Amino acid sequence: MKIYNLFPLLAGRIPEWAPHLERAAAMGFDWIFVNPIQRTGRSGSLYSIADYFAINERLVDPNGGTAEQQLKQLVATAKQHGQSLMIDLVINHCAIDSPLVQQHPEWFVLKRGKPASPFCVEPDGSKTVWEDLAQFDHKKSKDREGLLAYCVKIVDHLANLGFRGLRCDAAYQLPSEFWRELIEKSRAKHPDLVFVAETLGCSPKQTKTTASAGFDAIYNSAKWWDFGGDWLLEQYNLTRKVVGSISFPESHDTERLFAEMHDNVNALRQRYLFTALFASHIMMPMGYEYGFRRRLHVVNTRPEDWESPNADLTDFIAQINRIKDSYPVLASEGQIDWLDYHNPAILVLRKQHDGGKDRALLIINKDPWNNQEFYCEDLQQLLGDSTPLHDVSPDWPMEHLPAPFHFDLGPGVARVLVTAKPQSPPAG
Numbered sequence: 557m558k559i560y561n562l563f564p565l566l567a568g569r570i571p572e573w574a575p576h577l578e579r580a581a582a583m584g585f586d587w588i589f590v591n592p593i594q595r596t597g598r599s600g601s602l603y604s605i606a607d608y609f610a611i612n613e614r615l616v617d618p619n620g621g622t623a624e625q626q627l628k629q630l631v632a633t634a635k636q637h638g639q640s641l642m643i644d645l646v647i648n649h650c651a652i653d654s655p656l657v658q659q660h661p662e663w664f665v666l667k668r669g670k671p672a673s674p675f676c677v678e679p680d681g682s683k684t685v686w687e688d689l690a691q692f693d694h695k696k697s698k699d700r701e702g703l704l705a706y707c708v709k710i711v712d713h714l715a716n717l718g719f720r721g722l723r724c725d726a727a728y729q730l731p732s733e734f735w736r737e738l739i740e741k742s743r744a745k746h747p748d749l750v751f752v753a754e755t756l757g758c759s760p761k762q763t764k765t766t767a768s769a770g771f772d773a774i775y776n777s778a779k780w781w782d783f784g785g786d787w788l789l790e791q792y793n794l795t796r797k798v799v800g801s802i803s804f805p806e807s808h809d810t811e812r813l814f815a816e817m818h819d820n821v822n823a824l825r826q827r828y829l830f831t832a833l834f835a836s837h838i839m840m841p842m843g844y845e846y847g848f849r850r851r852l853h854v855v856n857t858r859p860e861d862w863e864s865p866n867a868d869l870t871d872f873i874a875q876i877n878r879i880k881d882s883y884p885v886l887a888s889e890g891q892i893d894w895l896d897y898h899n900p901a902i903l904v905l906r907k908q909h910d911g912g913k914d915r916a917l918l919i920i921n922k923d924p925w926n927n928q929e930f931y932c933e934d935l936q937q938l939l940g941d942s943t944p945l946h947d948v949s950p951d952w953p954m955e956h957l958p959a960p961f962h963f964d965l966g967p968g969v970a971r972v973l974v975t976a977k978p979q980s981p982p983a984g
Contacts, residue, residue: 557721557750557773558832558877559642559839560585563808563852564593565602566842568859569617570626574633576842581637583870584877588634589642589723589839591808591854597651599688602854603644603725606651608710624717631718642721642750643714647707648729649674649689657690663703665693674729676757694730704734708741715746727753727771728762735769752802760794767799776801778831779810783903783922789892792835796889797910800836807841808854814847814866821847821867823924826968828869829950830920832876833886833972845869875950882978883948885909885916895938901928902965904938914976915939924968933960935973943975 560580567573570593577588592602595610602612611623620626634641650656657664657671664671671690675683697703711722727735739751753771755763767774774795781788795801805827806813817823824847832838841852847867850857880887888909895904905918917939921928935957936942947953949972963971 557587557802557837557839558585558880559587559589559802559837561589561591561808561839561841563842563857564591564612564615565854565857566852566859566861568615569620570615570623570630571617571620572859573630577630577634577637577639579845579870580842581639583845583874584881585840586638587640587642587721589721590644592644592646597653597688599651600855601688603646604651604686604688605646606654608650609713627717640720640750641718642723642752643719644725645711645714645722646725647692647710648694648726649686649691652688652690654690660699660702660706662699663692663697663706665691694734704737704741707738711738711742711749712745715742715749720748721750721752723752723754724771725754727774728755728758728766732765732769735766735771739770760791763791764794764798767795771799773800773802773837776803776835778803778834779805779807779827783920784900786894789894792889792892796891800889802837802839803831803835804839804841805831806844807839808852811851812849813844815849815851817924819847819849819866820924820968821869822966822968824867824869825872826920826922826924826970828873829876829970829972830918832880833916833918834892836887836889838877838880840873845873872950879948879950879972883914883916883974883976884912885914885974885976886972899928899930901926902930906939912976913943914974915941915943916975917945917971917973919963919965919971919973921965921967921969926967928965930963930965930971931960932962935959935961939973939975941975945973945975946977948972948974948978 562576567576593612593615594605595607595612597604597606616623673685673687673689674691675685743749750772753766753774755766755774814824846865848863850861885907890907890909893906895906897904901923903920903922907916919930935945945957947957951969
């Protein structure tokens with residue numbers, strides 16, 4: 557899956573989303589992920605849902621027909637572009653002022669007789685409580701079956717609206733058995749539904765347990781890897797044979813990378829290439845292609861926050877997505893080895909397709925500010941195979957790879973070398 561995250565508060569009303577789908581399609585994205593679009597509670601946060609079966613009024617054009625009609629047109633537009641729609645499934649909590657709190661108090665975690673709000677412990681030990689939320693009790697509810705049936709009804713409603721994928725928010729906070737039952741019951745009626753587990757911030761054990769509950773994909777933490785340390789590959793190897801994972805260069809929960817990297821376009825290119833080719837799937841939030849600086853906010857973002865392009869990576873992203881489509885080894889959870897190289901500013905990864913013999917070498921200049929010289933006496937030795945390599949790099953691909961091999965890597969530039977011929981020739 558190549559997923560484009562359309563952030564509803566930035567995109568505006570549903571009928572205004574069509575140009576974003578068209579741009580995403582031109583870049584090769586075949587899935588459109590939309591954050592929650594349901595009616596919110598008083599906080600206005602997209603993730604504080606008060607009514608799971610009503611659409612957020614901020615997203616509906618009052619002169620464009622019913623909300624359902626506008627969504628059906630959106631689904632039709634996506635289908636014309638060869639895209640499927642995915643939406644957040646937020647069932648670990650709801651809005652504290654949702655009618656459900658009064659109608660079904662037995663569905664919630666209670667503290668001193670009142671619904672408890674979810675919280676997290678920050679790195680500095682402080683506690684952040686989301687007081688606009690009420691936490692569902694999927695573990696000890698006296699009416700577990702009723703709560704499960706309600707969640708199945710939510711999934712059925714979203715599928716009937718035209719969503720083929722569900723990103724399950726904070727999936728690790730719910731029991732695996734609950735997910736197995738929900739997925740099984742939902743697929744009995746909608747067999748092609750795709751379930752993706754959001755597992756960021758949980759322990760390795762929680763990640764593996766959640767990944768085994770019937771999900772089609774989980775998220776990995778490639779966005780935070782500094783190209784050093786073993787932890788990312790350890791995380792990746794823990795689940796790669798269980799389920800595929802989704803990388804992302806930034807998300808709606810993170811700062812904009814362009815701002816973090818002080819307007820360095822090379823850093824945007826480097827990080828997209830790495831995250832796209834590292835794992836099975838890739839997700840990118842809207843605005844990344846234009847080097848947006850303003851962080852997305854689940855309450856305060858408005859269409860007026862759309863920025864004039866600070867960069868234009870649309871062609872580069874399209875090229876990387878074509879490379880991913882063309883070589884299965886770059887769109888799989890194959891074994892990845894981190895190879896020693898004498899220059900610490902250069903990362904060398906070797907990836908092997910688990911289902912075949914294809915291999916790839918990713919040679920990345922970690923430094924987005926300065927050139928780095930790469931030199932290798934024998935690329936085949938790095939590959940661990942005598943199979944000829946082909947250069948499919950997005951920048952200045954070479955028809956012939958000499959031995960010894962020498963290349964001046966520009967800031968953040970990478971060499972992408974594969975043993976296989978493309979499944980279908982990359983266009984453009």
